[in-house]
Amino acid sequence: xxxIATLIEQCKPWSQGVSFAHRGGxxxxxxQCGSNEIGIPGLPGDPLTKLxxxxxxxxxxxxxxxxxxxFQAFVSARNELMLRYDFASSPRHRVRAGIxxxxxxxxxxxxxxxxxxxxxxxxxxxVWFYCEIAPVERGATPLADSRQVLHRIPxxxxxxxxxxxxxxxxxxxxxxxxxxxQVFGTSKRDEVERYCAGAEITCRWIGADQLRTHQxxxxxxxxxxxxxxxxxxxxxxFHVSALSSDISELLLTALGEENLPRNVYxxxxxxxxxxxxxxxxxxxxxxxxxxxxxxxxxxxxxxxxMSHGREPFSGGRRILVSMSDPHRFDRNxxxxxxxxxxxxxxEVVT
Ligand SMILES: O=C(O)CCC(=O)C(=O)O
Numbered sequence: 388x389x390x391i392a393t394l395i396e397q398c399k400p401w402s403q404g405v406s407f408a409h410r411g412g413x414x415x416x417x418x419q420c421g422s423n424e425i426g427i428p429g430l431p432g433d434p435l436t437k438l439x440x441x442x443x444x445x446x447x448x449x450x451x452x453x454x455x456x457x458f459q460a461f462v463s464a465r466n467e468l469m470l471r472y473d474f475a476s477s478p479r480h481r482v483r484a485g486i487x488x489x490x491x492x493x494x495x496x497x498x499x500x501x502x503x504x505x506x507x508x509x510x511x512x513x514v515w516f517y518c519e520i521a522p523v524e525r526g527a528t529p530l531a532d533s534r535q536v537l538h539r540i541p542x543x544x545x546x547x548x549x550x551x552x553x554x555x556x557x558x559x560x561x562x563x564x565x566x567x568x569q570v571f572g573t574s575k576r577d578e579v580e581r582y583c584a585g586a587e588i589t590c591r592w593i594g595a596d597q598l599r600t601h602q603x604x605x606x607x608x609x610x611x612x613x614x615x616x617x618x619x620x621x622x623x624x625f626h627v628s629a630l631s632s633d634i635s636e637l638l639l640t641a642l643g644e645e646n647l648p649r650n651v652y653x654x655x656x657x658x659x660x661x662x663x664x665x666x667x668x669x670x671x672x673x674x675x676x677x678x679x680x681x682x683x684x685x686x687x688x689x690x691x692x693m694s695h696g697r698e699p700f701s702g703g704r705r706i707l708v709s710m711s712d713p714h715r716f717d718r719n720x721x722x723x724x725x726x727x728x729x730x731x732x733x734e735v736v737t
Contacts, residue, residue: 389437397434401425410676412535417446417678423461440613443532443692446678447685455707458517459486461685462709470710474507474586475570482707489516489706498697499624500531500671503690503710506555506604506621508586509726512712514688518680519705526700528686530693531674533617537607539670540618544663552654553604555625560597564648567598603654605716610691611723617691623668625651628661
């Protein structure tokens, strides 16, 4: 592996210095940029891509990016095709082509660590966050290296997940989670069914407007470029234990377990014990580093190597996100591969 000092030296034309934020084995370089003309990651050989493969994330600070339009121009300088947010699990709104708000959850809520769309069959390889308005208090996007998370999960827990596999269950259209039309970006049932068939999702319409989906999940993957194994699933977000006990009791009584907005089981339908998810959440917490946002920051993540979340905040925070470089798990080849599948349609940023 090329020495980090050499890679940083190669970034000198646009960078005026670098520092590192680190905790629990997660180590993120923060570049102070003197120009917007940085060598944005392109081919595996460029220094920033190499740093991304080593650290999983790179913070670019001091760029001259006053607003969403400038951010869009910045990301599209490298890549005109940015992903849409299909088969969403959380509310985001489209700001302009290829640019979305980060998850629109209320300010007092914490968003647990996750790799973007690791609950489904295709996901972005790169996630670009941009700070248009920095929060007044807290509101960072914490980062936890998925390699560190994996090593912190007790081996008995990992083994059970790997040997038994997992299945995600969602009930859309109950009024408690996103409406199915928003999740699939269409109000036509046959288009939803076609999407599901292409994405290994079993779906069933229930009652007037409820859609139940079952989808086999991944547990761990090998990074397609570095070959490193990472923890890559959202069991700890989907499991009923992610809800507060008041809410889960209420929902279980009112709806019954099979109608919960989301849940996850072992692949044979057996329950995953709560303590397994407690161990996973502990692994994320112990690996997590927090970098307070500054206006204009761009945080670039290798979505397989680095998980992200959100702290609660106060003040008028506005963080935007763009996603690119789709990947999928090829079950026949048993590995992660880049993809340009039509189901993960992109939009052109001009
Ligand atoms: O707002 C943020 O910092 C990140 C929110 C988040 O986790 C997401 O949009 O996936």
